[in-house]
Amino acid sequence: NAGVTQTPKFQVLKTGQSMTLQCAQDMNHEYMSWYRQDPGMGLRLIHYSVGAGITDQGEVPNGYNVSRSTTEDFPLRLLSAAPSQTSVYFCATRGRGAGGEQYFGPGTRLTVT
Amino acid sequence: QKEVEQDPGPLSVPEGAIVSLNCTYSNSAFQYFMWYRQYSRKGPELLMYTYSSGNKEDGRFTAQVDKSSKYISLFIRDSQPSDSATYLCAMTTTVYTGANSKLTFGKGITLSVRP
Numbered sequence: 001n002a003g004v005t006q007t008p009k010f011q012v013l014k015t016g017q018s019m020t021l022q023c024a025q026d027m028n029h030e031y032m033s034w035y036r037q038d039p040g041m042g043l044r045l046i047h048y049s050v051g052a053g054i055t056d057q058g059e060v061p062n063g064y065n066v067s068r069s070t071t072e073d074f075p076l077r078l079l080s081a082a083p084s085q086t087s088v089y090f091c092a093t094r095g096r097g098a099g100g101e102q103y104f105g106p107g108t109r110l111t112v113t
Numbered sequence: 114q115k116e117v118e119q120d121p122g123p124l125s126v127p128e129g130a131i132v133s134l135n136c137t138y139s140n141s142a143f144q145y146f147m148w149y150r151q152y153s154r155k156g157p158e159l160l161m162y163t164y165s166s167g168n169k170e171d172g173r174f175t176a177q178v179d180k181s182s183k184y185i186s187l188f189i190r191d192s193q194p195s196d197s198a199t200y201l202c203a204m205t206t207t208v209y210t211g212a213n214s215k216l217t218f219g220k221g222i223t224l225s226v227r228p
Contacts, residue, residue: 004156031214033215040220041220042201042218042219042220042221043157043201043218043221045215048215058215090156090157092156094214096209101147101159101162102147102159102203102216103159104156104157104158105156106155106156107154107155107156
């Protein structure tokens, strides 16, 4: 099992460009989420999904869109990249009844110039 | 007041030292408590998970929860250079993965164990 995979590993964007960060899991987990991690700020929840077709906002959703058409995939879209979105992005999944047993992907390092 | 507060660090200790990492929280509804370890340029990985007050031991690691004081700790005995990482505490109100089940994380503390 690959667990949680994220692509790309690194990305550099210019201000105003759009892109999609990919996240896929093969653990059949219902709950998927996106975080960004910045120095001194910790992990902040961007969006999450409790199942296919259901998404909701976290603490810092502005500038990001998500969709969940399948159990396996949960892409994060940056609509118009801004330097403030320079960060490391992590996708995570949890199974039903798993509580805090959340599995993180390896991360995508994004730089917006 | 933030829901979860974690000592900011960084923390540097000699090999073999006992390390104590701490978090306090304000939401009495938190019932499940976790410690995640994150190596440099990697994703966080679950290290310890507990839902009751008291101690839980796993090898050199002990997680302690005091719900009455809203305080959790992670102790590392005989610390090794391989323990050098960022440690994040996390907590949630429910074991179920519904709409209100998000994890609330501390900001993390970076530990360096010197050989």
